[in-house]
Amino acid sequence: MKSALKTLAIAGAALVGFTGAAMVAITTFIDPNDYKPQIEELAQQQGYPIALNGELSWQFFPRLGIAVNDAQLLGADAGQPALASVKEVRASVMVLPLLRKQVAVDHVLLDGLSANLSIDKNGNTSWQHLLKEDDQSPTASEPPSEPTVTDNKGHSLSLAANSIQLKNAEIRYIDQRSDTDIRLRPLGAEINRLNLDGIEFPVRVEWAAEINHGALKQTLMNSGSLETAVTLTQDFKHLKLKQGHLNSEMGNSDVKEKSFITLEFGADITNLLTNPTIKAHAELTPTDVKAIANNFTAQPLQTHNPKSLTRVGFNLSVAGTPDNLSINPIAITLDDTSINGKAELANQNQLQLQLTGSTINVDDYLPDANAPPAEIPEEALPEPTTDGEAPLAVLNQYSADINIGFEQISAMGIAQNTPQLTAKLADGVLKVQPLAAKINGKTTQLSGQLDAQGKLQAKLNVPTINARQLLTDLNIELPVTADNSTLQAVDLSLDASGNLDDIAINNLNFGLDQTRITGSARIRNGSDIDIKLAGTELNADRYLPPPAEATPAETEAGATQPTTPETPLDFSALQTLNAKASVTFSKLKAHNLELANLKLAANSSQGLAKLDNLSADFYQGQLKAKGQLDARSKTPSVSFTGDGQGVAIKPLLAALATGDTPQKFVLAGLANGKVTLNTQGNTVSHWMENAKANINANTQSLQLVPINIEKMVCQAVALVQGESLANIDWPALTQMQDLNVKISYANQTATIEELSAGVEQFNLGALGKVDLGKQSLDVQLPVQFSQPLTQREGCPATSSWLVGKALSLVRCKGSLLEPTQACGLDDRAIREAVKDYAEAKAKAKVEAKKDEAEQRLDEKKDRLKDKIDDELGEGTSELLKDLFKRD
Incomplete structure (x- = not known):
């Protein structure tokens, strides 16, 4: 046994020695630089043109590796810059696992990687030459198969590496279609102990970025790092991210102050590539969102409360599959407001959302009143709807059940306790349950629905409220009105229906103190308006500012000319406004003029506004008028015609009188008259200066008080005849019969072209001018006797010499503000007559x-x-x- 083990050990040692010797021989006697042309040619044949500019070198036992210096991935044409380059690439594998037919990557290093990616205005990419024509990505109906790592015999290989590093990388991306230029430099990444054995390994990424975009006013700077611990199995069925931490720092080239984002996250995902099941959480540390937003705009974001949007964060937990996802809990921090809730998303299009919040003051988030209006880039505007496509087609794709409530919402100074918003989206229809808000202790309700075709229905009901008190509660300055008892009873109700491009407002019922206004309206494309209103009795003067008191200088010299350049009249809104209006009032008082049974019809189209008809009962008579305002040229013009029949002059002049000062003179009688007026200009002053008018009037009987022209004429005749005036009681008036007058107006001057009237003993005429600019008048009053008078008639016009002669013995010359003092005997004319x-x-x-x-x-x-x-x-x-x- 010992002999066998010894033999086996010797054989193993010999094998290792032989293998080591072989490795030494290969790395010593084979120079990889000799094969660079072949390597470049082979890569070119595979569609990846490369250039190996630097040296290739070997590394041997205990690791087998190769190093490449100064390599490039070339562009499609020789004249184009390299798509990517790298200063150094090192890759090594462990030698001993190779003997077991295992690949154990020891170290991979990419140092100095530089990549240039671009898309031109036509959508052509700089890397499209690397894509094979038969490349196809899996369709949505064909889920990707699970990846496998095998050798040529089908045995699984272990994908692992002790260390993978990306150092000093730089990537630039340019998209000419959206005017985008993004540069990542430096970019670094490090992965240690990479494995697919379900053993945790750390990953770290660091970056610094410069972002330029056509919508940004300055370069956006961003840098940060991401760290997490990853667990990944051999079959890619299980991915786990643990202790994830994202730090990001953001600023721009103009703002020195930077903003910071800190995000903690984690995830556990099974069946990663087929039907993943997700458990994840993310927590954003309260962040100054306002500071982040200011990096994107030239003008700082300013809110009514400077501290708003400076502490925004969230804490979310997500669980489920993409087809049935639960977000619970949801915890949002919005400055001093806490919002909590949960959400369920089924089939990626069915949403159930419940949120409850503490107290929030909406006013804090509104734009600062002194801040300039925000500029909206054209890129941010919604694309126009394609013909035939439902304007809100997205409503067909989703269903939702939303319930949002707060302990208290304050808006415009009014606090609403426990407000609740309940909305439901189903079958392409969004319905909002009655949304109630209490104003002055009374409930205002809004409800309605909107479908995918843009059709809407809505109801609004505002009960009677004290608008004056409401404005006070909202800290809004009250309008200056002549009557401070107005705006104490205001109510409104209406129904709206139609679609986003054509809205009809019906059952309009508006109460304004003692006035009731009903009607309807239709709005097409936001600029085509048709409105019909019918009102009861309205005293508009109660709602207008009281007339300003004239200064002594203005009283003496008349209206003063403006000392500063006058603001030009702006009729730009008329250029796109198409409107029709029909308005009736049982009684209307405006600028102290009273009209009864008023009927008004007007329209506007492409800069031309027309008063088609105005008719009303007017001071015992009838008034009709029509006219137009033409703003289609650089110099707007106005034309107007008016016709009055049987109008009582005395109450009309009394209504036109301003101030509490008694009238200097009074005209009484019923008159008929026609007026035509034309003017043009870019300011009100220009209109006054350029106005031209013609006035024709007549009356059967007219009484002038307190001037007695007959007495003045008789006084003049007495002086001419060298006689004394009879001592009788002359009335303080002039009674005229069959008065006819024709007046023209131009250059702010009214010229009496014709005037004839019978005054008891003689016929009266008038010739002269009234200068409104200088507030002066100079009018001669010629008289003519048809027969000698007798002394007993009180006038010494007994001489036949007077008969048939036009004698201008009376003249009104002086201030228009004092006409009674301006009228008297014409001494010069009397001397000539004498x-x-x-x-x-x-x-x-x-x-x-x-x-x-x-x-x-x-x-x-x-x-x-x-x-x-x-x-x-x-x-x-x-x-x-x-x-x-x-x-």
């Missing part, structure tokens, strides 16, 4: 004396004829007259 009257009177006296002399001569002739006839006989005077007649 001169003309004196000349006429003197001429009349000469004519009277001549007539008197001729009359006396005729009388003498008559007496002489009578004497001749008496003495010589009747008819003698005629015979003598013919006798002495001369040619």
